[in-house]
Amino acid sequence: MILTGAILSGLVVAVVVLDVLRLRSRASKLRVLAQGAGEHTLLTATGVHPEGSWETEDDLVDLVPRDLPAVAALDLLGAVDPGKYRDDQWARGISASQAVLVRETYREDVDPDDPTEFIAYVRRVKDHVHAKVDIAVAPGLKAGPYDLGYRAAILRRLGKRPSLWIAGSVIGYAAVAAALITNWRWGLVALAAYWAHPILVFAGTPLKPRDLWVPRVVRTPYLWFKTSSGKKSTAELRQAEHLAQATPWYEQNRDRNFHEAPRDTCPSCGSTDLRRWVTATDLVQRKPGTFTMDRCVRCGHVWQNPRLTEEGLGFYYRDFYDGLGETSAEAVFSGKTDPYYGRARMVEPFTKPERWLDVGSGHAHFCLGAKEVLPQTQFDGLDQGAAIEDAARLGRIENSYRGSFKDFAGELKGRYDVISMHHYLEHVRDPWEELDIAADVLPNGGYLLIELPDPEWRLGRLFGQYWMPWFQPQHQHMMPIGNLEHALADRGLTTVATERREAHLCNDFTLALLLWLGDKAPRTPAPWRPEKVRLRRTRSFLVWSLGIPAFFVALALDQTVNRFLAARTGNGNAYRLLARKA
Structure with missing residues (x-):
């Protein structure tokens, strides 16, 4: 019991000290x-x-x-x-x-x-x-x-889950209580550290909270209650109104069959030797439906089979990047910035482009980062979503083109030294047609930069539907790098550089866990998913409380096993390819 109390107390003190150092450093700045x-x-x-x-x-x-x-x-x-x-x-x-x-x-x-x-x-x-x-x-x-x-509304606006904050707070509170129960002397040390946390954070900084001396052990349970039963913000009320307005359309379309007839030949090489590779549901928005991906044994191409119809893609894309999902999409794309710099640096040794067109640019976060690497380059963006127009208004790009690449091909022909497609080709129904357009639009000597998820990455098979890059139902085609090189060569583009390990992001374990937890936790209401989960908040609290320790394990696995696999094989969960039009 004494040892247990000492261990618990040591953990509490260590966590408090690390958090105090982090927050105090920020407050002092x-x-x-x-x-x-x-x-x-x-x-x-x-x-x-x-x-x-x-x-x-x-x-x-x-x-x-x-x-x-x-x-x-x-x-x-x-x-x-x-x-x-x-x-x-x-x-x-x-x-x-x-x-x-x-x-x-x-x-x-x-x-x-x-x-x-x-x-x-x-x-x-x-x-x-x-x-x-x-x-x-x-x-x-x-x-x-x-x-x-x-x-709770403030935490959500900051991109945090109130239930996850409560779960973490309860775990910390319980650790202090357990230390007191197992050994009161060590428990008092843990209690003192827990109590002193806010005082140590703000002492000697420009901030002097007026309620600093309110006992933390008393205030914290009250915070749990208030955070779990909070008000809706003005934006959330507008969102609820949007949800109500969208509900009739989703109810009319929710049970429709959006699949085409399955095909029995590979769309890349025509082979009939196919294998069922992934069976998945929509793990992000939780829209209804089951989706399958087949793999060609001959060439390794992986694709959605049967694929969605045009109407089906509209159903599943609606309210993802725009509308109800706009805030979440913006947060995701602004979170991890290293790839944006890596893509621009890959081009830098070959050309100093005057004009660069990013196809499938979305919110144009790549262009924002690439401008730091290539400050003399003018970046323009093309996308079908409304975010591309906002990107131009915010100054991330000079010109925006809203629509399909095919719609603007004639207008854009010969105008750009570099065209890029980052995580774009896997979304389209016919990636080979998009390559035809790119080859036609590029001037002689121009460069095409492509980044795609790598279907040959071994963790993709291991995690099944929980490997984020399968991303059903949006991802239609997953092209091995060799297939892409051959397709570009057929169109007069020569591969001049590839990056596989450099394009890898060590996040497979963490994202798979988040998808799994999200699958098990109750869903928030949505117009395509009437809320039927009883005791939703309680269930969400329990699932995410248990998930917190697993989250740290997943992070550790990403920084050890995942990193080792990438270094050992020279591959990763994505690849980049730069090709030049002769």
Whole structure:
């Protein structure tokens, strides 16, 4: 019992110390604004009292009161590193939801009673490539009342699951209680560390939360209750309205058969020697249906068979990248930025392009990153979704083309030194037609850069439907790199460089676990999935609580086994290929 208490106490102290060091480092980097008058407009939440004025050269500064409540301050520091925030174009906009100073150029009306609207507003401004946005402490600014009813909505706006936060908090609380029960002396050490956590975070920093001395052991269970039974934000109410409006259409189409007749020959080489490779459901949106992928034994091509009809693709793509799924899609594509730089650097030794067209550009995150590597290049984007027009408005690309590549082929012919297709060909019904178009649009001497998931990666077979790159039902074709080289050669393009291990992302174990947990946890309501799960919140809490330890195991496996496999084989879960038109 003594040993158990000592181990539990040691774990609690270690976690507290690491978290204190992380959050305290961030709190100490908060800039303190100087007093003074400026051209900016001050927008405040209800109950916030500004005493004085402040000046800044930035386009927008989110103002943090010194007396911001401890819970709000900890959530803020958990979401942003103030030392990197201003100059990091990938850092998502954040707000303490108290007040902002903003230039007239970017001024909008903000609901003063909804704290999540301040976060959304600051995020919209920071998404502008040329806008300078920062966060700073404003001396003299008195914090308004903090409505804990909005805390769950705030966490969701920050991209976090309230149920997962509660699960982690309960585990920490239970560890302290278990240490006290098994050995009270060691338990007191754990209790002292747990109690002192917020005090150690803020002592000697610009923040002095007004409720810092409220006992954490008392406040935490109250936070569980308030976070689990919170209010809906204005955006979530609009989302619910959108959901209600979309429901009749989904109800009419939910039970339709969207599959074509299965084919008995490989679409790549014509072979009849086929094997069933993957059987999957929609693990991301949880739309109804079962999907299968076959593999050609002769050439290794993997494709959806039977494939979806045009109407079927419309059903499954609707509300994924736009509409109900827009916020989630934006968060995913802005999260992992290394591949964007790697793609641009692959081209750099061969050409310094003046104009680059990115096909299937989406929100144009690649173009935003590639511009750092190739600052003299003009990047344009093409996509069928509305996000491509937003990308041009935000300055990520110069010109946007909304529609199919085929629609704009004549207009774009001969205009671009480089055309790129990153994780695009696997989505289309006929990738060979897209290659025909690219070969025709490229001028002589132009380059085509392609990145695709690698169906030859061994973990894809091991994880089955839970291997994220199978991504049913959206991925139609998975082309081995040898097949792609031959297809390009047939169209007059010579492969000049390939990258396999360099394109690999060590995330297979982690993403497979997340898909599995999401499959077992109850679903959130959606117009294509009427909610029938009883005790949804309780079940979600239990599933994700058990998943937290497994998540750390998955991370460790990705950094050891996954990394070793990539280094040993020279392959990965994706590959890049650069080809030149002779």
